[in-house]
Amino acid sequence: xxxxxxxxxxxxxxxxxxxxxxxxxxxxxxxxxxxxxxxxxxxxxxxxxxxxxxxxxxxxxxxxxxxxxxxxxxxxxxxxxxxxxxxxxxxxxxxxxxxxxxxxxxxxxxxxxxxxxxxxxxxxxxxxxxxxxxxxxxxxxxxxxxxxxxxxxxxxxxxxxxxxxxxxxxxxxxxxxxxxxxxxxxxxxxxxxxxxxxxxxxxxxxxxxxxxxxxxxxxxxxxxxxxxxxxxxxxxxxxxxxxxxxxxxxxxxxxxxxxxxxxxxxxxxxxxxxxxxxxxxxxxxxxxxxxxxxxxxxxxxxxxxxxxxxxxxxxxxxxxxxxx
Amino acid sequence: xxxxxxxxxxxxxxxxxxxxxxxxxxxxxxxxxxxxxxxxxxxxxxxxxxxxxxxxxxxxxxxxxxxxxxxxxxxxxxxxxxxxxxxxxxxxxxxxxxxxxxxxxxxxxxxxxxxxxxxxxxxxxxxxxxxxxxxxxxxxxxxxxxxxxxxxxxxxxxxxxxxxxxxxxxxxxxxxxxxxxxxxxxxxxxxxxxxxxxxxxxxxxxxxxxxxxxxxxxxxxxxxxxxxxxxxxxxxxxxxxxxxxxxxxxxxxxxxxxxxxxxxxxxxxxxxxxxxxxxxxxxxxxxxxxxxxxxxxxxxxxxxxxxxxxxxxxxxxxxxxxxxxxxxxx
Numbered sequence: 183x184x185x186x187x188x189x190x191x192x193x194x195x196x197x198x199x200x201x202x203x204x205x206x207x208x209x210x211x212x213x214x215x216x217x218x219x220x221x222x223x224x225x226x227x228x229x230x231x232x233x234x235x236x237x238x239x240x241x242x243x244x245x246x247x248x249x250x251x252x253x254x255x256x257x258x259x260x261x262x263x264x265x266x267x268x269x270x271x272x273x274x275x276x277x278x279x280x281x282x283x284x285x286x287x288x289x290x291x292x293x294x295x296x297x298x299x300x301x302x303x304x305x306x307x308x309x310x311x312x313x314x315x316x317x318x319x320x321x322x323x324x325x326x327x328x329x330x331x332x333x334x335x336x337x338x339x340x341x342x343x344x345x346x347x348x349x350x351x352x353x354x355x356x357x358x359x360x361x362x363x364x365x366x367x368x369x370x371x372x373x374x375x376x377x378x379x380x381x382x383x384x385x386x387x388x389x390x391x392x393x394x395x396x397x398x399x400x401x402x403x404x405x406x407x408x409x410x411x412x413x414x415x416x417x418x419x420x421x422x423x424x425x426x427x428x429x430x431x432x433x434x435x436x437x438x439x440x441x442x443x444x445x446x447x448x449x450x451x452x453x454x455x456x457x458x459x460x461x462x463x464x465x466x467x468x469x470x471x472x473x474x475x476x477x478x479x480x481x482x483x484x485x486x487x488x489x490x491x492x493x494x495x496x497x498x499x500x501x502x503x504x505x506x
Numbered sequence: 507x508x509x510x511x512x513x514x515x516x517x518x519x520x521x522x523x524x525x526x527x528x529x530x531x532x533x534x535x536x537x538x539x540x541x542x543x544x545x546x547x548x549x550x551x552x553x554x555x556x557x558x559x560x561x562x563x564x565x566x567x568x569x570x571x572x573x574x575x576x577x578x579x580x581x582x583x584x585x586x587x588x589x590x591x592x593x594x595x596x597x598x599x600x601x602x603x604x605x606x607x608x609x610x611x612x613x614x615x616x617x618x619x620x621x622x623x624x625x626x627x628x629x630x631x632x633x634x635x636x637x638x639x640x641x642x643x644x645x646x647x648x649x650x651x652x653x654x655x656x657x658x659x660x661x662x663x664x665x666x667x668x669x670x671x672x673x674x675x676x677x678x679x680x681x682x683x684x685x686x687x688x689x690x691x692x693x694x695x696x697x698x699x700x701x702x703x704x705x706x707x708x709x710x711x712x713x714x715x716x717x718x719x720x721x722x723x724x725x726x727x728x729x730x731x732x733x734x735x736x737x738x739x740x741x742x743x744x745x746x747x748x749x750x751x752x753x754x755x756x757x758x759x760x761x762x763x764x765x766x767x768x769x770x771x772x773x774x775x776x777x778x779x780x781x782x783x784x785x786x787x788x789x790x791x792x793x794x795x796x797x798x799x800x801x802x803x804x805x806x807x808x809x810x811x812x813x814x815x816x817x818x819x820x821x822x823x824x825x826x827x828x829x830x831x832x833x834x835x836x
Contacts (some may be wrong), residue, residue: 361721368699389722412681
């Protein structure tokens with residue numbers, strides 16, 4: 183059973199009809215419905231294209247959070263061979279909201295780190311819905327240290343609503359853990375490619391996303407605070423999340439215009455969750471191309487490129503408002 | 507305490523304060539008496555100023571850059587560092603009000619373009635750049651201006667071969683600048699790397715409140731973390747945590763003393779001892795630098811804390827100089 187989003191209602195109706203007709207055809211063995219079914223399929227495809235071509239930021243937020251969207255483990259299964267997962271921060275514990283390990287990413291040895299939200303209820307609880315504790319960020323730092331030691335590129339996949347706000351997290355230095363993880367990204371002497379694959383929520387996201395290149399899936403979002411959070415602060419009404427999503431400019435398209443991200447990875451029609459394999463393959467191809475583009479750079483060149491990249495944000499390509 | 511009480515019992519004998527008025531929010535209508543937020547006690551403004559805005563009960567009131575510079579610099583002001591202009595309102599943001607209007611109102615209140623102010627001067631003789639974040643300006647929120655100010659101050663310190671001291675105060679990121687605000691986390695972190703590479707001290711003074719993206723970037727990356735008593739310091743705000751975990755937070759949670767206990771800050775220092783603490787730290791951290799930022803012999807004017815060893819000039823040889831303490835033990 184497919185999970186439909188609210189704005190996919192018309193598509194859901196057509197697809198329900200297709201299913202109904204297909205079942206009838208199968209039962210009766212008649213071929214008479216074939217024409218109607220293919221007509222409906224075309225219609226559904228067209229609608230899907232139209233709807234997804236003009237998603238507003240709030241609709242994109244829902245796509246980015248879609249329960250069937252590919253997760254870290256799906257990307258690893260699709261793109262990484264010989265994956266060996268590594269656990270623990272060696273200081274306090276293991277946090278399953280951020281996973282990481284070693285493997286061959288499309289044939290190349292690399293360190294992979296990413297948020298994992300989980301899919302089933304049980305998994306979601308285990309991974310704390312992708313909201314990491316300090317241990318998750320400290321594990322990430324540990325794996326980046328290892329990448330540097332063994333001269334392996336790092337690929338991070340970002341998908342989190344944000345770092346977990348809880349007593350234990352504060353007690354063990356959530357802020358410090360995030361700051362150190364961001365710092366480690368920036369000091370790495372090996373290439374770091376970051377992909378915002380779903381939600382890029384605030385500091386908990388940027389801690390893994392201070393890369394040489396930052397990519398974003400077509401319908402992913404990346405923001406300083408969740409639209410709901412912004413709405414409850416700005417309007418004291420989290421119901422105005424849609425307004426906040428629009429105002430904050432959180433879509434891949436907006437962020438490319440602001441030079442915050444380097445490139446957009448196109449999603450299959452109807453979003454990554456419609457065709458996870460295609461989405462995963464597209465991410466693999468895009469990451470590989472970016473790794474190639476950094477191929478000849480030594481440690482100091484990589485660090486300098488990262489510094490230039492982030493220092494430039496907001497200085498260039500962002501026009502000031504002439505109205506004042 | 508008794509001094510305070512004595513002062514309070516004879517307000518009629520005090521001359522009217524002639525200094526420029528502090529922030530009206532901190533005043534009673536006549537501009538002379540200020541209420542202690544913890545005890546409700548009325549305190550004579552001049553006395554409060556004289557004690558760096560720490561009330562008799564020990565409550566540390568929020569202060570702005572001018573008061574902070576006055577407190578820490580040997581000359582009471584330092585030399586202001588020009589901060590760069592940044593694109594204003596890059597997202598053309600509007601909630602109930604336009605962001606540009608919010609900025610205008612905030613600017614009128616503090617007569618500054620944004621929340622940060624930076625000055626260079628001497629602290630106990632050691633040269634330092636001090637960067638102060640003003641909570642009065644839109645909650646001290648970290649936006650492009652603040653980020654750029656941090657980078658400018660850090661690079662200024664690198665050029666001057668002196669320490670950077672950042673007095674942080676912020677509710678977090680400036681939402682009205684969206685992702686460009688978030689990007690100040692890696693950007694300021696890069697600037698700290700420049701200080702580290704130059705071997706220069708970066709000291710953070712965490713004041714009330716320091717939360718969100720500010721804590722999760724430059725406020726937690728200092729060589730030394732000093733917190734003001736009672737300051738709220740954390741990643742998530744207490745309300746967000748309470749809503750998430752649906753339980754009340756323990757007393758003292760996320761306060762400076764709690765962070766000290768949890769190992770996140772080096773010390774909790776009463777504001778009235780801040781200057782001498784900074785002076786002591788700088789004199790030691792910079793003692794063995796060949797190109798010492800203690801040059802100009804400002805150090806001779808210093809009044810270092812009693813615990814500080816006399817400064818030993820670094821030997822002009824290739825061999826690394828010994829720390830003063832080791833020498834004294836010989």
